[in-house]
Amino acid sequence: MPAECMIRQISVFSENKPGKLASIAKALQEGGVNILAFSIAEADGFGVVRAIVNKPEIAYRELTRLGYNVAFTEVIAVGMEDRPGGLYEIADLLGGASLNIEYAYAYSGKEGAVLILRVDNPADAIARIQAGGRRCLPSSVFQ
Amino acid sequence: MSTWSNPFLSVSPILCALPKVAKGRQMFWEKPMETLKGDDLKRLQEDRLKETCSRAMGTGFYRDLFKSAGISPADIKTLDDITRLPFTRKQDLRGGYPFGFLAVPLSSVVRIHTTSGTTGKPTVVGYTRGDLEKWSSLIARNLTMVGLRQGDVFQNMVNYGMFTGGLGFHYGAEKIGLTVIPSATGNTKRQIEMIHDFGVTAIHCTPSYAMHLAESAEEAGIKLDSLKTGIFGAEPWSESLRGELEEKLGVTAYDSYGLSELYGPGVAFECQERDGLHIWHDCYLVEIIDPVTGEQLGPGEQGELVVTPLVKEAMPLIRYRTGDVTMLIEDDCPCGRGMKIARITGRSDDMLVIRGINVFPSQIEHVLLGIPEVGNQFMVYVDRVNHLDEMTIEVELSRTHFSGELADLARIQKKVIKELRDALELRTTVRLVEPGSLPRFEGKAKRVIDRRTGD
Ligand SMILES: [Zn+2]
Numbered sequence: 339m340p341a342e343c344m345i346r347q348i349s350v351f352s353e354n355k356p357g358k359l360a361s362i363a364k365a366l367q368e369g370g371v372n373i374l375a376f377s378i379a380e381a382d383g384f385g386v387v388r389a390i391v392n393k394p395e396i397a398y399r400e401l402t403r404l405g406y407n408v409a410f411t412e413v414i415a416v417g418m419e420d421r422p423g424g425l426y427e428i429a430d431l432l433g434g435a436s437l438n439i440e441y442a443y444a445y446s447g448k449e450g451a452v453l454i455l456r457v458d459n460p461a462d463a464i465a466r467i468q469a470g471g472r473r474c475l476p477s478s479v480f481q
Numbered sequence: 482m483s484t485w486s487n488p489f490l491s492v493s494p495i496l497c498a499l500p501k502v503a504k505g506r507q508m509f510w511e512k513p514m515e516t517l518k519g520d521d522l523k524r525l526q527e528d529r530l531k532e533t534c535s536r537a538m539g540t541g542f543y544r545d546l547f548k549s550a551g552i553s554p555a556d557i558k559t560l561d562d563i564t565r566l567p568f569t570r571k572q573d574l575r576g577g578y579p580f581g582f583l584a585v586p587l588s589s590v591v592r593i594h595t596t597s598g599t600t601g602k603p604t605v606v607g608y609t610r611g612d613l614e615k616w617s618s619l620i621a622r623n624l625t626m627v628g629l630r631q632g633d634v635f636q637n638m639v640n641y642g643m644f645t646g647g648l649g650f651h652y653g654a655e656k657i658g659l660t661v662i663p664s665a666t667g668n669t670k671r672q673i674e675m676i677h678d679f680g681v682t683a684i685h686c687t688p689s690y691a692m693h694l695a696e697s698a699e700e701a702g703i704k705l706d707s708l709k710t711g712i713f714g715a716e717p718w719s720e721s722l723r724g725e726l727e728e729k730l731g732v733t734a735y736d737s738y739g740l741s742e743l744y745g746p747g748v749a750f751e752c753q754e755r756d757g758l759h760i761w762h763d764c765y766l767v768e769i770i771d772p773v774t775g776e777q778l779g780p781g782e783q784g785e786l787v788v789t790p791l792v793k794e795a796m797p798l799i800r801y802r803t804g805d806v807t808m809l810i811e812d813d814c815p816c817g818r819g820m821k822i823a824r825i826t827g828r829s830d831d832m833l834v835i836r837g838i839n840v841f842p843s844q845i846e847h848v849l850l851g852i853p854e855v856g857n858q859f860m861v862y863v864d865r866v867n868h869l870d871e872m873t874i875e876v877e878l879s880r881t882h883f884s885g886e887l888a889d890l891a892r893i894q895k896k897v898i899k900e901l902r903d904a905l906e907l908r909t910t911v912r913l914v915e916p917g918s919l920p921r922f923e924g925k926a927k928r929v930i931d932r933r934t935g936d
Binding site: 347349351352353379381382383384385386388405406407408409410411440441 | 878880883884885886887888890891894912913914915916917918
């Protein structure tokens, strides 16, 4: 079922200024929100902080309350082999099916190495990954 | 009365006022003058310009000015000759305090108004009996143009003291036979009560007071159903405020422009098309200039409005710099009147020169208003980098237009840059900032920070 593999990432619009990340992190801490993975994408003075958190609704509320522009984005999380070639395997599965990766970031936690992917067509990507013998983590793992 | 003090040629105002026509039909107060165009207008303007120059010789200021320009009034033969004369500025008028600009003896002046100066002495404006007659006729033209006529009840909610808005509108409104309520300012509860109880159909006030009035009426639960026309002026106001006022008050809102040095309100006014203001070319010779070089600009080009009043007796002025930014609109108006000017978009003092191109903050504001992905607040920073001017504009991302994707942000940024380049013919740097992060201004906004120092 692709739906259970859809994970809500929070995306926060942030100017590239000192203290911005600290301010976002503090807001999440005060809301009792745990950050499982995050990345910062930056372009020309502004950026988007992307994070997978355990309580996306609370994170959204806390950050919006502080005046941040926050959006939910659907991503998928793929379990990787924690060894050389692990990332290649997944990228190759998707590339072979002409599925475009908009962006990706990874972390290594108790579920092993996990690749967070934003793709054009998540349902196809999930099907392709599962057919290739890799596992898409259900959102219940995080949220 | 001297011959030129009755300038409105052949048509009697009384005759114009009589016909009662169906709503929507064009109504004129002085149709021949209001619709005068082409060579006829040019000839009249030339005659009146010559008269104005002769009258101006009644003041020491203009005697000296002609002398230092090395010309005499007889050298001014065509409208183009006006460029041989220097501009008259507000500070010149202040320098003439109190009566240095009167071209007639004080005994011929039947009224004095002053304009408040933010610094120092006010500017004194005198009116002969003929001036008051012409001024009220201009107001009569404007009120007739927006469809008001005998039978309408007009509440004039502006200051009746030294400010020209009160008495100026008052006498024009009486002239066309409106039932005038000189309610002046203050006591909003009483103002609302009068509108309601007297069946007021038209109001005149500042747009900000109109908003206050609308909100107070709403709070009190009073419906002002009789209202149909709102005339707003004396401060700049936006199209979005027009929409709000029209909805809240149930009026059609018209923009009114004027300044005391040119009599007061009534210089230019929106017709029922509400797409620019008709300026009365038989009474005001209009130039739009580049505020830095002083050169005349053509229709469609934004610049400072410079006016030579053509019928003023007590206080003639030549090439008076209003400081207001507008442009001439070339398109013919369906109402049949003469060339319009755009709504005032700012003050020429605020103009920036970036790499030799004139930029008004109002142009930036206008571009941003048309882009829903960003807010209307902005800041402009000007720097000089390697001897080149660089303009950076900070604008807030709209709260409702964040998709979460960096690529969409970059698209929005590019869109703003492109639209600014199209409007300003200038490459700018645009920085998207978080909503709510830019300063909000009450009153005069300080949106421009010029960090250029001498090269
Ligand atoms: Zn018109």
